[in-house]
Amino acid sequence: MSATADGSRHDRPGYELPLLLIAGFRTLIDELHAELARQGHPDARPAYGFAMQAIGPGGATASEVGRRLGVSKQAAGKTIDRLEELGYAERVDDPTDGRRKLVRLTARGFDALTRSAAIFDQLRSRWAATVGAERLDGLEDTLRSVVAPAALGVDTVSWFAP
Template sequence: MSSDPPGFELPLRLFLAFRVLIDELHSELARQGHPDVRPMHGYVFQAIGPNGTTAADLGRRLGVSKQAAGKTIDTLERLGYVERGADPNDARRKLVRLTARGADCLTRSAQIFDHLRANWARTLGEDRLRALESDLRRMTPAEAFLLDAPGWFGNS
């Protein structure tokens, strides 16, 4: 009988580690003035990008319908994280852009993730954490930031 854990434990542990980091991120974001941001919003902010995007393009990037993307934009606009405006290159299109509040949330998120990583390094040791990160890079696609996770999970 093998002493190896069952194969299904690996994805569950990876997901649990992801969940722990994301929950810690959002707890700290709430303390720093962003209590309404949800995990899916981070994907949305990344998909909007620095130049903005349309609701249709946002939906495609996230793997959700244009209508689902529109509802998320409505929510984020109401919370002050995004704004809609005319596309300077095409008056028929509306662009969604991050507001200063949205950009602040992204900046704080990056700083918090750095802090969380430092905590993991203190607990596991820097060498072991670097080895784990290297191994994960080796086992996953190079395009590490697939933004369609909300659609993949079925949260459209």
């Protein structure tokens, strides 16, 4: 047992909290992708989901995708290239500016995002059945009280990059 800054005692080392949070995140993401594979999206990867969210329903330029993800235009371009190869996105002429290319989600991209949302709902229900709905609601409320709203963006993937 060790003392905290305010003098109180606890028997849980502080380093375990971030490890448990990331392990919970990883568990959800791994289960999501296993189910997405079963539902026809075996090539989907976590980074692609963040990128498709950054592209959004209205499309975006590669620069905008990079800004939204917190990565360079070149890094975003590589991810967009892979999304195109897999049929999740396409580059088209921007109807408002013929000099620019717009990245848009294809029907396959929208399908992956729609299925992901439904799968996350199922995973949340499974967690609620395991720990109890009130406890899960409480966990989410607690996390909302300590996590800044801006931290809920799609640029999370860039935070892990060197």
